[in-house]
Amino acid sequence: MIISLFSSTSVPSTDRLVLFFGQAMVVGAALLIALALVYFKKVGWLWKNWVTSLDHKKIGIMYLVVAGVMLLRGLADTVLLRFQQATSSGTSHGIVSSNHYQQIFTAHGTMMIFFVAMGLVFGIINLILPLQIGSRDVAFPLLNNLSFWMYAAGAILINLSLVFGGEFAATGWLAYPPLSELQFSPGVGVDYWIWSIQIAGIGTLLSGINFITTILTKRAPGMTMMKMPVFVWSVLAAMTLVAAAFPILTVTLVLLTLDRTIGTHFFTTAGGGNAMMYVNLIWAWGHPEVYILILPAFGIYSEIVATFSRKRLFGYASMVYAIIAIAGLSFLVWLHHFFTMGAGANVNAFFGIMTMVIAIPTGLKVFNWLFTMYRGRINFASPMIWFIGFVITFSIGGAAGVMLGVPPIDFQLHNTLFLVAHFHTMIIGGALFGYFAGIAYWFPKVFGFKLDEKLGKIAAYLWIAGFICAFTPLYILGLMGATRRLDHYDASLGWQGLFIVAGVGVVIIFAGVGVQLLMFYLSIKNRKKNLDTTGDPWNGRTLEWSTTSPAPVYNFAIIPTVADRDEFFRVKQLGVTQSKRKFTAIVMPNNSSFGIFMAGWALMFAFSVIWHFWPTIVLAIVGSIATFVLRSFNDDITHIIPAAEIEAIENKRVGALL
């Protein structure tokens, strides 16, 4: 095994310095966390209360913590990328070499999509979904815990690439062959890429199955499909896409792995391989993936706009149909990612038209949100600020997307900065703003106190302004012909000014991140002043607001019976008072270390395959089978919370309505 603290080939000394700082950051952070845990004697507490917990609320928090850390990692890459492009013009070559730059943008994309966006999605779904449908937990709590640890293992693996090997894929975040084949990427970088997303991807697939089953079988009595909150519909659609698309990713990555390790010829240049088939398959996954990222955000906006406009969501049924339409159509557009690969006009036209069609239900949703606001009594709390930022940015970026969906235009704009600006608008303006809004909105439900609203708004304004400043130049540069992924460009092109403006935008975003961190710190410090004592700080409409903040471990002492949409709001309007409630014992699952062990074996397996170290490959396989068999023979996997204990917990709260 190679621990490489300095890259070996001749590179500028800044290159090595940047690499060294990256390695120091990963090693330093890991050591710091480990030492802190031991020093404060929290290892046992962490194991019992978090690591082995099957509680969806705890798992959700863990997802968000890892996603937050990976966001900072990805933003570090962003700074390097923007700085390089702002300075590397003419005779200057910036701070990193070409090959290093390529690894940075590959890592940036991979981390942001698989470990930040997906982490935020699954974190929020975990926290809120069971509460919104009136259930005690997800359908398969053990699987849920396993999914989180698989995600975490993937995140650990991608960070390990810095320390062990000092190399990542230099292929772009989708690692097209033949560049990603062994012939042209002989090092371990591509293997790290493959395995970190393969492991995380399996976790995601399991979660998809879990959440679909949860929504279909665990809704509170009376909650028919058309009475579910729109957020739940968006999760159902997104998870259906997960179940349909992630198997394609799994297979495609396996085939690339086989090419690299065994010498098969799926995507090689020689021996009858077809690299274009990789592009076809990876985008057959890739396009549904981006809808997986955006649909839950759309669901969050539906909840937030209704609550903060103090008005029922406009056009519930059409919102549901739009979600279903978007999910279905997302499987019919994937070729628009490779219009220029050589298909004829018929094929390009079909997929171009379908791409434009998918904008229609999306636009419908935006109008319905605006119609919800119309004649509402709007409370411009920070979630609404994020929503407004979304409407402005996403509309423009979406229009850019429709442009790109026209093949002749795409022939000019494919792989330019116009494309880069478009998809960042979708993911940041669309998805990320939505998840930030969701976090601000549901934070009190999870932790029992509100986040500092003033700082939250400032952060939102900084992010929105910073985003516009960072990406408008990129739209312009793309139209001027600037290709993506350039680590250096000719001074005569006159692009540097725009790149510098983009760099300033990133600085503004960073200020926004700084304010967010300050917001978390101060909110926690002053939490006693912002306590949510009622469980319903925003005058909410859906079932999660009927519990305490935070909800008890069993969520609902008595599973509610639902009569209509926005059931909680309806009950509040009726002014129903609770008659004396009779409690029964509740069965809860025991903690389990199954998840972290299986993910640990997966991590060992992956690391061993990357370095071709057979003993631990075998050990990982044997270990995972053993862990599995041990679990299946364990019959004592639940415990009962007696009715008296539930009564004691419930009596401590004031004014329960349901």
Add this chain to the structure above:
Amino acid sequence: METSMYRSRAFKAYVFGFVSSLIFTLIAWGIVRKHEMSGHLVYSHFFIRISILVFALLQMIVQLVFFLHLGREKKPRWNVQALLATVGIILILILGSIWIMNNLNYSMMNMTPSQADRAF
């Protein structure tokens, strides 16, 4: 007295499924075998493709209904819906991939249409 398991309706359903699957397998195999033995002369390419695909689909339906009891559970029949959705995705993925990959040679110069079709 309880009917013997081997006289029940359920058992007969399994036997029916087994025997029909066997028949469909043998017919499809037989067609191809005959064609092979005749030096690839007796049937057209088109006939073979269509007929064996038809028998494959028939056998799949028989096995789904008689072995996997599809459609048996009470409403809402999530398993049927899930299967239909999956079949849809599979068709899009496979037929779409074939169409796309085939079409990539559309613009290649100095190729006859059949060459363009063959050479991926």
Add this chain to the structure above:
Amino acid sequence: MTKTSILHNEIQKETETSLLGFWIYMMTDCIVFATLFAVFIVLRNNTSGGKSGADLFSLPFVLTETIILLTSSFTSGLAMLAAQRSRLKDTLIWLLATGVLGAAFLSLELNEFSKFDHSGSSWRTSGFLSSYFTLVGTHGLHITIGLLWLLAIIGYLFKKGLNEVIVRRLTMFSIFWHFLDVVWIFIFTVVYLLGVN
């Protein structure tokens, strides 16, 4: 309510949930195979100077394999029937039959792979062979995992007999095993029957 009766209710509710979850997993597995089929179809003519399906495949051989697997699917159904009627002995007999037939199928397939490999047609030879070995091999890997699973179920039945939990697991196994035969229908048709032409 006693602890046993509370847990009994839970187990019954769980069965419905577990079976739906497993069915949905099975759907994702079908998409795995669909992807492998797509790759096979696209690469089917990329023999790169090596052998093609027509050169390699033997129709009588594949018919034998197919009938063996089909019969094992039938016997697994009978095992389910017996389990639902709480007939432990019949369940074990039909499960053992399933296992023996499944193992026979697997050994025939491994034999075929080995024959191809030793005669110079390995999965490193061409795109066609890479996709052939991977598609059929993935099916074989599923069969292997199924056999190990079957072994564990048989072991459990010997030790603890029939109960709600094991019947649920057996139901999931039989769904798995039936689907493997459905996938094989298409491998038989697309890979072998179309391949010999």
